[in-house]
Every structure is written in structure tokens, then in C-alpha cells.
Amino acid sequence: MADKSSSNAYWAANIRIILISLVIWFACSFGLGIILRPALKGIMIGGADLGFWFAQNGSIYVFIILIFTYAKMMGKVDAEHGVEE
Amino acid sequence: MDQFTLNLIVVGATFAIYIGIAIWARAGSTAEFYAAGQGVHPVLNGMATGADWMSAASFISMAGIIALAGAGGYQQSAFLMGWTGGYVLLALLLAPYLRKFGKFTVPEFIGDRFYSGGARLVAVICLIVISVTYVIGQMRGVGVTFSRFLEVSTDTGLYIGAAIVFAYAVLGGMKGITYTQVAQYIVLIIAYTIPAIFISLSLTGNFLPQLGLIGGYAPTGGDVTMLAKLDSLVTELGFTAYTADSSNMFNMFLFTMSLMIGTAGLPHVIIRFFTVPKVADARSSAGWALVFIALLYTVAPAVGAMARLNLTTTFWPGAVTGSALSAPAVSLADIESKPELSWINTWKATGLLNYEDKNGEGMIQYFNEPKAVAAANKALGEAKKALADAAADADKAALETAVTDATTARDAALAEAKLGDKTLAEMGLVGNELTKVDNDIMVLANPEIAALPGWVIALVAAGGLAAALSTAAGLLLAISSAVSHDLIKGSINPNISEKGELLAARVSMGVAIAVATWLGLNPPGFAAQVVALAFGLAAATIFPALMMGIFSKRINKEGAILGMIAGLVFTAVYIFMYLGWFFVPGTATYANTPDNYFFGISPLSIGAIGALVNFIVAYVVSMATKAPPQEVVDLVESIRVPKGAGKAQAH
Numbered sequence: 001m002a003d004k005s006s007s008n009a010y011w012a013a014n015i016r017i018i019l020i021s022l023v024i025w026f027a028c029s030f031g032l033g034i035i036l037r038p039a040l041k042g043i044m045i046g047g048a049d050l051g052f053w054f055a056q057n058g059s060i061y062v063f064i065i066l067i068f069t070y071a072k073m074m075g076k077v078d079a080e081h082g083v084e085e
Numbered sequence: 086m087d088q089f090t091l092n093l094i095v096v097g098a099t100f101a102i103y104i105g106i107a108i109w110a111r112a113g114s115t116a117e118f119y120a121a122g123q124g125v126h127p128v129l130n131g132m133a134t135g136a137d138w139m140s141a142a143s144f145i146s147m148a149g150i151i152a153l154a155g156a157g158g159y160q161q162s163a164f165l166m167g168w169t170g171g172y173v174l175l176a177l178l179l180a181p182y183l184r185k186f187g188k189f190t191v192p193e194f195i196g197d198r199f200y201s202g203g204a205r206l207v208a209v210i211c212l213i214v215i216s217v218t219y220v221i222g223q224m225r226g227v228g229v230t231f232s233r234f235l236e237v238s239t240d241t242g243l244y245i246g247a248a249i250v251f252a253y254a255v256l257g258g259m260k261g262i263t264y265t266q267v268a269q270y271i272v273l274i275i276a277y278t279i280p281a282i283f284i285s286l287s288l289t290g291n292f293l294p295q296l297g298l299i300g301g302y303a304p305t306g307g308d309v310t311m312l313a314k315l316d317s318l319v320t321e322l323g324f325t326a327y328t329a330d331s332s333n334m335f336n337m338f339l340f341t342m343s344l345m346i347g348t349a350g351l352p353h354v355i356i357r358f359f360t361v362p363k364v365a366d367a368r369s370s371a372g373w374a375l376v377f378i379a380l381l382y383t384v385a386p387a388v389g390a391m392a393r394l395n396l397t398t399t400f401w402p403g404a405v406t407g408s409a410l411s412a413p414a415v416s417l418a419d420i421e422s423k424p425e426l427s428w429i430n431t432w433k434a435t436g437l438l439n440y441e442d443k444n445g446e447g448m449i450q451y452f453n454e455p456k457a458v459a460a461a462n463k464a465l466g467e468a469k470k471a472l473a474d475a476a477a478d479a480d481k482a483a484l485e486t487a488v489t490d491a492t493t494a495r496d497a498a499l500a501e502a503k504l505g506d507k508t509l510a511e512m513g514l515v516g517n518e519l520t521k522v523d524n525d526i527m528v529l530a531n532p533e534i535a536a537l538p539g540w541v542i543a544l545v546a547a548g549g550l551a552a553a554l555s556t557a558a559g560l561l562l563a564i565s566s567a568v569s570h571d572l573i574k575g576s577i578n579p580n581i582s583e584k585g586e587l588l589a590a591r592v593s594m595g596v597a598i599a600v601a602t603w604l605g606l607n608p609p610g611f612a613a614q615v616v617a618l619a620f621g622l623a624a625a626t627i628f629p630a631l632m633m634g635i636f637s638k639r640i641n642k643e644g645a646i647l648g649m650i651a652g653l654v655f656t657a658v659y660i661f662m663y664l665g666w667f668f669v670p671g672t673a674t675y676a677n678t679p680d681n682y683f684f685g686i687s688p689l690s691i692g693a694i695g696a697l698v699n700f701i702v703a704y705v706v707s708m709a710t711k712a713p714p715q716e717v718v719d720l721v722e723s724i725r726v727p728k729g730a731g732k733a734q735a736h
Contacts, residue, residue: 011725018177025173029166034338038330046299047310052328055162056386057295060169060379067176067372074181075365083726085363 010081014074021070028054028062088539092234095543096550099272100249103265103554107253110261115583118258118590119189119566120359125263127366131373133266134357136273136555138348138374139381140219141226142616143168144273144552149524152389152396157329162386163337167344169375169382174349174628176371180358182635182724184367189359191352191563191627192571198634200717201642202576207649209571211626212352213564217604218619219353220560224605226553233435233529234546240606246554247602254558255594259566262558263360269551274380276548279541280531281384284391287535294387302394304405315394321409322397323453323504327390333685343692347620350628353556353563364727392527395534399426400451400519410505414448414518428533432526439521444513451519455502458509461495462516561601565593615668617689618660625652625695633703638721640703643710648703656695663688 032040037051045053078084112118125133151161186194192212196205224243231242253261278294285297288304289311301307302314316326331337348354357374358367398404403412420426420440432438440449454462468491472484500510509515529549532541569590574581581589609615626649633640633648640648661667663677675681677688686694723729 014725021173021177025170029170030338030341033162033166034331034334034341046296047301047312048299049328052159052162052312053299055159056165057298057383059166060375060383063169063173064372064375064379066173067375068369070177071365071368071372074368078365078727083728085365085727085729 010077010083013077013081017070017073017077021066024062024066029059033059086539088542089236091539092543092546095540096235096547099268099547099551102268103249104252106264106268107256107261110253110257110264112256112258112260112587115189115570115587115590117260118587119562119570120356121258121260121263123187123360123362125360125362127361127370128373129267130263130357130361130366130370131375132270132377133263134354134370134374135377135381136266136270136551137357137559138168138354138378138556139273139552140556141223141230141549141553143381143385144277145226145230145525145528145549148385148388148392149527150389151386152393152527153522153524155325156332157325158327158386158389158393159329160331160337161389163341163344165382165386167341168348169378170341170345171348172371172375172378174345175354175358176368178632179349179355179628179635180367180371181364181727183355183631184358184361185364185724185727185729187359189356190566190570191355191631192567193575195627195630195634195645196571196575198717198720199630199640199642199645200714201646204630204642204646204649205571205575207646207653208627208630209567211622211649211653212567215351215619215623215627216353216560216564217601218615219351220557220564220601221604221608222616223553223557223560224601225608227550227557228605230546230549230553234543234549243602243605246550246557247598247605250554250558250561251595251598254561254598255591258590258594259356259360259562262555262562263357265558266555269555270377272544272551273548273555274377276541276544276551277381277528278384280528280535280537280545281388281391283535283537284395284531285387288391288394294384294391298387298390311394312390315390315397318394318397318401318404318409321505322401322451323455327393333679336679336682336685336687336690339686339690339693343624343690343696344620346624346628346696347692348623350623350626350631351619352567352623352627353559355627355631356563356566357559388531389527392531392534396522396527397451399429399534400449408505414450416448417442418447420449425536428530431533432530437521437523437526437529438519440519443515443518446513449518450514452504452514452517454517455498457498458495458502458516461491461498465491465495467491557601561594561597564597565590568593568597609668617664618657621656621660621688621692621695622653624692625656625699629696629699629703633700635721635724637707638718639712640707641710641713644703644705644707647706648699651702652695652699655698656691659683659686659691659695660688 032051033055040050043050116122147164150164151158154161183194188194192205192208195208196202227246228239228243231237231245232239253265281294282292285291285294289297289300290303290307291297291300297311300311302309302311312328316328320326358370361367361370397409400415401409402415403409420429429438442449468487472481472488475481475484499515500508502509504512529545532545569586573589574586629652630645630649662674664673666672679685
């Protein structure tokens with residue numbers, strides 16, 4: 001196990017990345033896909049309104065980008081704190 | 086070569102591949118049996134997770150669930166976001182830490198983290214209820230797919246499917262399952278996308294179905310978008326617009342959340358991330374899993390919308406270029422004689438689709454009966470049935486009067502109700518004549534509707550089987566490892582040798598397959614409802630317990646156990662209130678209709694609230710009781726950092 005102080009700074013960095021990611025996760029699906037759909041009806045993505053597109057396709061693309069970005073950022077944080085495998 | 090022979094060849098070839106992999110990937114140790122020796126490449130694990138996750142329901146039913154929903158296709162987006170968004174939670178909140186923990190089962194983590202055999206036992210019970218529930222549907226899916234494409238009975242199909250799973254799951258455990266799932270993923274994704282690409286090309290001119298969904302409607306030159314065309318046709322025929330807003334946004338929100346949390350809490354998905362070599366691999370592997378899942382999940386809504394459009398224009402030929410009612414409906418003579426319509430009778434024979442020329446004018450009119458007409462038709466049907474069922478010597482005068490009255494009421498309703506600018510009575514209609522369209526037909530009949538060659542149809546059969554078999558195998562492994570590792574090794578006989586445990590794992594797998602087969606042969610009448618329970622329980626019990634175990638050092642065993650029990654009881658009771666106590670028909674406390682729901686929350690959506698109950702109870706109880714011992718705090722510290730994740734200890 002890494003020493004405690006490094007581990008705590010590491011954990012704080014991890015939590016920060018998780019929280020930012022979860023905000024994006026929530027915003028693209030529950031936000032654009034559900035709650036904000038009626039308000040954003042006028043914006044079209046091709047033949048679908050923005051909310052419909054995010055609910056049926058867009059949010060899934062964002063999820064994928066989100067996971068890979070998270071994995072990459074965490075890889076960097078792991079290395080910075082010397083806790084990588 | 087006829088279609089049957091072709092189906093046999095393609096399905097037989099895929100089965101030969103699965104068996105070949107089983108022989109190649111035999112498991113020699115418990116580490117291989119439970120976690121494939123933790124040597125699976127993250128991309129391959131992602132692929133295997135995709136097959137593990139995408140069940141018969143995803144492959145065969147989901148497009149139809151979206152396409153044919155009474156409330157419109159948009160509302161069903163909850164499935165699309167819910168069943169993919171869960172992977173974000175899995176990647177961020179669970180998978181890397183559980184991989185670092187480095188053992189074999191979900192209950193094992195809960196037992197160690199909450200230093201309690203009781204907590205482990207509660208987790209085992211939840212795991213078994215969730216997984217057994219799920220596996221019933223998969224075994225049915227195998228049997229049904231067999232019977233549709235290979236002319237055997239559903240039961241025979243089920244036995245064949247069980248024998249195949251037995252071969253690779255008992256022999257290879259997680260190792261065999263992983264590599265067959267990779268092969269099954271490839272089969273199912275090809276089978277799903279080929280018909281979708283052709284349908285997208287013909288309807289929108291777009292090669293990619295994802296672009297077709299937002300593309301123009303090709304038969305009229307692409308000026309009108311496909312979705313706008315679909316909306317105008319279905320509303321003309323009295324249905325809710327396809328892209329209509331959700332009627333209950335709050336419930337849709339909770340339903341999506343429940344599916345996401347439930348997905349992240351499903352044990353058979355979680356254990357897939359125990360098979361990768363490193364913590365960093367667990368993170369990226371979740372991304373790969375979602376890439377492979379998205380290949381199907383972003384196509385499914387396009388297939389749904391386009392199949393619905395195809396269905397509408399098939400029954401209203403005028404709808405291709407104009408409005409639905411601009412030309413007469415499809416005629417019986419055309420259905421019998423035109424080769425491009427032959428699929429209608431093919432699928433009528435399977436019972437997935439049915440039509441009836443109710444007004445006897447030789448055409449099949451497909452539309453949504455207004456509520457009053459539907460009710461009047463139902464009343465008339467019941468009156469006629471009562472008359473037909475009456476004993477020969479009974480007094481029939483009263484029954485005949487009832488039929489006459491019901492007919493008058495129905496005719497009045499027809500004179501009131503409008504389709505387009507005429508009433509149903511003026512149009513000579515008595516009711517919707519496309520009397521049944523099963524959800525599954527939207528995927529199964531696609532190759533024929535798009536007039537694709539026979540080998541594509543055979544591929545869809547193999548794809549449906551691959552989807553069902555891969556999910557069944559993953560679930561069976563979750564069940565058998567909970568039995569052999571958590572129950573036998575964990576509490577009944579902790580001194581069991583490595584060899585003994587491996588044997589126990591194989592026997593548990595055999596028994597689990599036998600039980601699942603029996604349940605598939607004799608499905609409880611409530612199989613469909615129980616899926617709601619599976620997701621609800623995964624969301625309300627396993628997910629919160631795992632998350633708190635990782636992110637809090639203060640949650641103790643009392644909190645975790647009471648939290649899981651509170652989530653379990655709360656969720657189960659809410660579901661039972663609407664779907665019947667323990668699903669016994671007729672025992673529901675309230676009718677399962679939106680008017681009766683508390684705050685409009687349907688029993689399908691309650692898992693998210695159950696999770697919240699679990700979190701709150703666990704927190705309050707933990708704060709009121711003693712903090713966990715130092716070694717547990719050390720365990721939490723250790724799983725939070727990737728360094729030092731080795732092979733799983735044999736302990």
C-alpha cells in the first residue's frame with residue numbers, strides 16, 4: 001500500500017475526477033435527454049430534436065467518451081502519485 | 086437450399102465453434118474457473134461483457150419495445166440510456182476497486198468489507214434471487230428461438246441449449262464462458278446490424294442506421310425527415326406521436342435511474358471485471374464493453390423507428406408517398422399473392438402477428454381504436470361470447486338482447502370516433518384489423534421485410550441464440566460461484582482443498598443449469614414481472630452496499646446489513662403491492678395503473694428509491710453504532726489504490 005499522505009491526495013484527485021464525470025453523465029442523459037427536452041425542442045440534430053437524439057443515441061456516445069477519458073485521466077493521476085501497477 | 090437447411094447449417098456451425106472453444110479453454114484451477122485466471126485482455130473482456138449483458142430481450146425484443154410502445158418511442162429511451170449509463174457508474178464507482186480487491190465473487194467483497202458472514206449471506210441471497218430470475222427468461226429465449234427457426238418444440242430447443250451451455254460452462258468455467266462470449270458477441274452483432282443497414286439504406290439512403298434515424302425519408306426524395314414522416318403517419322392513424330414527450334417525466338427519470346443503478350449492481354456483469362489483469366484494465370474494459378454494447382444499442386432505436394414505418398406503409402400502401410388514408414389499405418388478395426408481402430403470412434403462422442378482416446371488405450385496416458370504440462368492441466365481444474357459451478336449453482332471449490344492445494352502443498361509438506376527417510362508421514370500419522403485432526417481430530421479420538437472402542435470416546437465428554446463451558452462461562456462473570465459493574468454501578467447509586472446490590464449482594454449475602432448465606420448461610407465470618424485481622433488487626441492495634463499502638470507511642456491518650435488508654424489503658413490497666404478493670395472481674393490493682402509483686412512481690421505477698432507502702438506513706445505523714475495526718479501514722485504503730493488484734490470492 002502507498003503511504004497514507006500520498007494516498008489521501010490521490011484519493012482526493014480521484015474523487016474530483018469522478019464528480020466531474022458524474023455531472024457530465026447526468027447532464028447528457030437526465031438533463032438533455034429528459035428534463036430539458038421540452039425546453040430545447042427548437043434545436044435539431046438532423047431530423048430529430050436535441051432531446052430525442054440525446055435520449056436515443058447521443059447520451060450513449062457521451063458515456064463512451066466519458067469512460068475512456070476517466071480511464072486516461074486516472075492513469076495519469078496514478079502515475080503522478082506513484083500508485084500505478 | 087431451403088431456409089430450414091440453411092438455418093441448421095449456420096446455427097450448427099456457431100455451436101461447433103462454441104464447443105471447440107470449450108475444449109480449448111478448460112479450467113485447471115479455481116482462479117481460472119471463477120475469474121479466467123485474471124488474464125483476459127481488456128478489449129476481449131469488453132466484448133465478452135457485451136455478450137454477457139445483451140440478452141435475448143436486448144437482441145430480439147428491445148427494438149419492438151421502442152417501436153410499438155403505446156406512449157410513443159421516445160418514452161422508451163429509458164431502456165437505451167438506463168442499460169448503457171449503468172456502465173459509467175460501474176467504471177467510475179465499482180469495477181476498478183473490486184478488481185483491486187482481487188477475489189472472486191460479489192458476496193465475498195461484501196463479507197470481507199463488512200467483516201460479517203451475515204452480510205455475505207444477505208448478498209448471496211440477493212445475488213441468487215436476481216440471477217435466477219434473469220436466467221429463466223434466457224432459457225425461454227433459447228427455446229423460443231429454436232422453435233421458430235429450427236422446427237423443433239420449445240422444450241427440445243431448451244434441452245439442446247442447456248446441453249451446449251453445460252459443455253462449455255462446466256468444463257471451462259469463467260475461462261470457457263469468456264471466450265465463447267467473445268465468439269457469441271461477433272455472431273450477434275453481425276446478425277443485428279446487417280438487416281439494420283439494409284433497412285436504413287432503403288428507407289433513408291443512409292448506410293449507417295444511426296444516421297438513418299436522423300436522416301430524410303428516401304422514398305419521397307428525403308425532404309421530409311424519417312421521424313417527421315413516422316410521426317405524421319402514426320398520428321393520422323390515431324396513435325401517439327412517435328417522438329411525443331413523456332407523459333410522466335418524473336417516472337421516466339426514476340425508471341432510467343433504476344435501470345442504470347440496477348445495471349451497475351448486477352453480479353454477473355460485475356464479476357466480468359474480475360477477469361482482467363490490472364486495475365487500469367478494469368477501467369478501460371468498461372469503456373470497451375460500452376463500445377460493443379453501443380454498436381447494438383445505438384442501432385436498436387433506428388431499427389425500431391424504421392420497422393414501425395415499414396409496418397405502417399406495408400398496411401397502408403398510400404403512406405409511402407402520401408398520407409396513410411390517401412389510398413385504400415392493403416388487400417387480402419395482395420397479402421396472399423404478392424411475394425414482398427409473404428412475410429405477413431409466414432409470421433402469422435408463428436402467432437407473432439395476426440390480422441382479421443372484421444368488416445369483411447377484403448382489406449386489412451391498421452389503426453389505433455379510440456378508447457370508446459375499443460371499450461365498446463370489448464363489451465360486444467364479451468356479450469357474443471356469453472351467448473355462444475350459453476347451454477343449449479338456456480333462455481337466450483336476455484343474452485341476445487345484450488348482444489343487440491352492445492352492437493347499438495358500438496355503432497354509436499363508431500359514428501362518434503374519427504379517423505382523419507371521417508368517422509369510422511362513414512369509412513365502414515368496425516375496429517383495428519391488425520389484431521396482433523408482437524414486439525419480437527420488429528427484429529425477427531426484418532430480413533424478410535427487407536427481402537434479404539436466406540443466409541441473413543439464418544444468421545438472425547444464430548444471433549438470437551448467441552444472445553440468449555451468452556447471458557445464460559454468465560448468470561449461471563454468478564450463481565454457481567456464489568454457491569461453491571461463498572456458501573461451501575465460505576461457510577460450510579472452509580477447509581476444502583483447491584481441487585475439492587473446483588469440483589464443487591463444477592457440480593454447482595451442473596445443478597444450476599439443471600434448475601434453470603427446469604424453470605425454463607416450467608416457467609412461473611410471472612416470469613415477465615420478475616425482471617422488474619431483478620433490476621429493483623440489484624439497484625436497492627448490491628449497488629449501494631458495494632459503493633458504500635468502497636467510498637466510506639465509516640459504514641459498518643450493522644449499517645450495511647440493515648441497509649441491504651431495508652432496500653430489499655422496501656423495493657419488494659412496493660413491487661408486490663402492484664404485481665401481486667410474491668407474484669401470486671390476484672393478490673395485488675392496488676391495480677397496476679398509473680392512477681394508483683404513489684407520486685406516479687411505477688413499480689418498475691422503484692429501485693432508485695430503494696437504493697436511496699438503503700443509503701439512508703446504512704448511514705444512520707452506522708453513525709449510531711461502532712466504527713469498523715482497523716483492519717477493515719486498511720482494506721478500504723488498499724482497494725482505493727491500484728498498486729499491488731496481483732493475481733487473486735488463493736487464500
